[in-house]
Amino acid sequence: MTGSLDVVGLGPGAPAHRTRAAEDAVRAAEVVIGYRSYLEQCADLTGAHQVLVPGGMGAEQERADDAVHAASCGSRVALVSSGDAGVYGMASLALSVAAALPPDQRPAVHVVPGVTAATAGAALLGAPLARDFACLTLSDLLAPWDAVEARLRALAATDLALALYNPRSSGRPWQLGRAREILCEHRSGDTPVGLVADAGRDGERVTLSTLGSLDPSMVDMRSVVIVGSAATARFGDWLVTARAAEAAS
């Protein structure tokens, strides 16, 4: 008999920003699988009666395979991601692996949504994503940079607020600076930008900047970068995008 797999979004970091459904899924699991730091993020929910399977960074396919295999063999499994597991998380891989199994070996799969980095970061900044926005990853590990740049260019011209995921890491040091150049071709240098690092975790940092003065070296892989639209204004320490729009963008 097959088991079940919950693909769980743990939210931005702090336990207070997890949903009860996410907590229940982790507590009820016999096997909990996740990147090491995501297992730490839910360590208060797990115990000695559970099998914990920590994975390395970049080993997403292996984790998805392991999680689906354990569920296929009858276990109740939770595969955990930070944020929302359906946004640059593990849900896509896990569902793809499960769908490839013969029906009689396919476990029940549920995706448990969570608070994603874009809205967690936005909440700390005010309300920069109050109207239309896009989430875009600057990582070129899963897509060629040309494809990332083409999307960014189109979005820059569309005047949506943007949440940039995976903006910078030691192995991808120049992409954010290049993204800034492209954005500046279409948007004013005064456009508000908010940087949020380690939202809801120890060391949380919120920095306000502008497209013109953004310093990429202040950004790391644990950050989300939120770029305003023409309707985004700075009110003191808040970034606020007006809900109403007047003209075609």
Added chain:
Amino acid sequence: MTGSLDVVGLGPGAPAHRTRAAEDAVRAAEVVIGYRSYLEQCADLTGAHQVLVPGGMGAEQERADDAVHAASCGSRVALVSSGDAGVYGMASLALSVAAALPPDQRPAVHVVPGVTAATAGAALLGAPLARDFACLTLSDLLAPWDAVEARLRALAATDLALALYNPRSSGRPWQLGRAREILCEHRSGDTPVGLVADAGRDGERVTLSTLGSLDPSMVDMRSVVIVGSAATARFGDWLVTARAAEAAS
């Protein structure tokens, strides 16, 4: 002495998808303000010791004014929205009202993020938002339709997955059909589409369709419509967008 205002996202509907921070903010409030059905959504958290201020649909500015005023006068206030209060929610209005007050009358404002309809709907469909995506409202109450259409056209051509908020209501019956036409100019009629109504509530409905066969009359104002990208496939009952991209979009 001024009080405080928590602008709280209650998530998609079911109590299990609320965060603890959201629940704590509602429980701790002296005054809870929200559109009638959102107060019902958190009725298990409120009690006779609290002042509940239900508002009518469309009276968002009045609610924001009331909430900020009560907090300015010293109360601890929670202003509740479904989903995430920073995404087409009350955070933008409330922060704008608070920012306009003199500093000595300005309450402390915190935005408490929640699970937004896009990712709640996506979780029920599988993982259609696993890579880059945009959230776009089809409501022309706060922006002229020309502006909505211009954005939709640009996004349709950019091949991001899309989450369409406020897709249709009795007062806005034709906009979704027009949006479908525009999307079909840029994307294949086979592009997967998922409709999620009342996510996490009684009467939850999940419907799979395609751009070519989408029937707008199946959609109401309590729905979110998720439109796949070229990387979105249907696996049985799941819609899954591949995390990796091969070529420029």
